[in-house]
Amino acid sequence: MAGLIDQIEPLKQAALAELKAAPDPAALEQTKGAWIGPNGKFTALMKQLGTLSKEEKPAAGKLINAAKMELEAALAERRSELDLKAALPKEPTDFTLPGRRRALGKLHPLTQVTEDIIRSFRKIGFVVADGPEIEDEYHCFDALNTPADHPARDTQDTFYLAKPDGSQPSTLNPQLLLRTHTSSVQIRVMKSQPPPVRIIVPGRVYRRDNADATHNPTFQQIEGLYVDKNVTVGDLKGTVEFVFKELLGEETKIRFRPHYFSYTEPSFEIDFQNALVKKLGKDWLEIAGCGMVHPAVFENVGYDPEVWTGWAFGFGIERIAMLRYGINDIRLFYENDVRFLKQF
């Protein structure tokens, strides 16, 4: 039998060749066992070290250790090669297949309608104003000439916020509520600047309504306010007509019906008529409230009602979007179902 030292190199070479050729992880583990496992051929060689003389042992030990390290390195390398191979697709890649498309988001239909309305008003010199959704009673009601016993202020109609410390509301510690309309922003803007004013205010409002096909506890409004010298109902009508024709088509007609709002005098409701309304089997559809700003409101914000005149209006966005897109249930707007949203 050849000397132990002479056997190291050929055994190592044979082991290396088998490790490198292992076709899959299972075969590799088997090869490993056959060579460097407890009963492996290379392990057997190491076990024979003890039979060598004192002089031979150190050199042989060194050689065997170096060879074993080489085998372990080869094992690790083959293992990662096989892992990589397993991770690659079995079939060749078909580069002619269509790519995976990323779904593109788009603007919510309510946002689209709001932006269209804003675009129309910008053409005639209006700017967008904003205000808080958590309001106080003063801006939402009192300053708008809406007395304490007005039904709009009923707890059944409005979301009041509880005082966290249980304290009673006072002038410095006002009763807060979720705004019931965007009209509160009229007050905030007029208090913050002198006339003239030409604003529109898109925003979310809240009412204690049960949700059904035409009601939802939150919805969107657009408020308009125009204050200058010698402003008339004629200006109001002309403006509303211009915007509604832009929004709902040239053939759209509008009419004013006398109504009551505490912050305008005279007050009107606006109805409109077009092919969409006819399709619903109706002649006119109510769309907005409006009127000439009440002198008491001007006094509340420090504008002289003898000098300044103005008009205001407010309408719901959902109504217009429902008509425009033929949507029959207001709740669809808030469900965020992409199958619904991507149609617009």
Ligand code: DAH
């Ligand atoms: N705030 C009213 C509502 O929510 C709408 C409205 C009516 C606004 C008349 C106005 C207005 O500015 O003058 O129903």
